[in-house]
Amino acid sequence: HDVLAGTADIRDAVYELESGLKVVPCGVSLSGFEQSDPERLGKALEELTQEIEFLLIDAPAGISKDGVIPLAVSDEVLLVVNPEISSLADALKTKMVTEMVGSHVGGVVLNRASIDKTELSKREVGSILASEVIAAIPEDAEVRRSAAFKQPIVIRKKDSPAAVALRKLAADIAGETFTEPESRGKQEGFVGRFVRSIFGG
Numbered sequence: 001h002d003v004l005a006g007t008a009d010i011r012d013a014v015y016e017l018e019s020g021l022k023v024v025p026c027g028v029s030l031s032g033f034e035q036s037d038p039e040r041l042g043k044a045l046e047e048l049t050q051e052i053e054f055l056l057i058d059a060p061a062g063i064s065k066d067g068v069i070p071l072a073v074s075d076e077v078l079l080v081v082n083p084e085i086s087s088l089a090d091a092l093k094t095k096m097v098t099e100m101v102g103s104h105v106g107g108v109v110l111n112r113a114s115i116d117k118t119e120l121s122k123r124e125v126g127s128i129l130a131s132e133v134i135a136a137i138p139e140d141a142e143v144r145r146s147a148a149f150k151q152p153i154v155i156r157k158k159d160s161p162a163a164v165a166l167r168k169l170a171a172d173i174a175g176e177t178f179t180e181p182e183s184r185g186k187q188e189g190f191v192g193r194f195v196r197s198i199f200g201g
Contacts, residue, residue, distance in 0.1 A: 002027070003044050004036035010044040019155060022052065038066055042073045054174065061090035063097050071098045076106040079129060083110060083119040088128055095129060107134035109169065114139045135169040137162050 002008035003024075013024045027036075049055055059070035071077055077098045081091045091108070098105050108129055110122055113136040126133045140162035146153040154163045159181045171178035 004038060004040045006037070006040060010047050014048075019152070024048075038069045041069050045073055061087075061094050063093050067094070068097055068101065071103050072101040074103055076104050078106055078109055078134075079131065080109045080111050081125060081129070082112050083114075083121075083125060085120075088120070088125065091129055095131070105131050107132045109134065110136040112139045113137060134172065135165060137165045137169070 003010050003013050010024070014022050015025065016022045045055065045057075057070045057074060060067040071094070077094075079091045079094060081087045095105055108125060108131045110125055110133050113119070113122070120128075122133045122136055138161045140153070140160055142157045142160040143153050143162050146156045149156060153160060154166055157163055158167070164180060168178045168180075
């Protein structure tokens with residue numbers, strides 16, 4: 001919020017984690033939110049892109065001003081959705097706004113997916129959003145456990161089903177080859193069955 005209020009430089013808001021990942025956390029104070037100007041976001045991001053290779057923005061779904069500006073300044077937008085109608089409704093709005101501001105939807109990430117037949121399938125999600133589902137992140141209890149330990153799942157439990165799917169997605173985005181762990185025992189069998197149930201084969 002200090003950056004968007006014009007009282008701080010974007011570089012002062014960057015924190016580097018042990019993993020090497022750099023993050024710019026969002027402020028939580030109401031007063032900071034009131035003083036911020038979302039239109040300053042574009043300039044701040046332009047400064048960051050001169051120093052980093054990949055910049056990911058976690059933007060809210062829907063059509064609020066806070067959500068529209070990140071869409072307008074992005075090279076590509078990924079729609080992250082849960083296999084539920086309410087989530088898809090928000091994603092549809094976001095897709096429409098993305099296209100209205102001249103940006104490009106690069107694909108859909110199906111989050112918290114399961115083999116439960118009551119949920120929307122990968123094919124149904126892709127059809128509703130008229131976009132390719134490029135990854136499915138399985139429902140995984142280790143995600144909640146990692147959050148409780150305040151550690152990213154890809155570090156705390158890097159071979160868990162969700163972590164493997166996230167790491168593969170990251171590799172795909174970066175244009176790199178992803179090599180799955182060689183020995184995962186029963187877990188490998190579950191992931192294989194899950195992937196087949198979502199993507200077929």
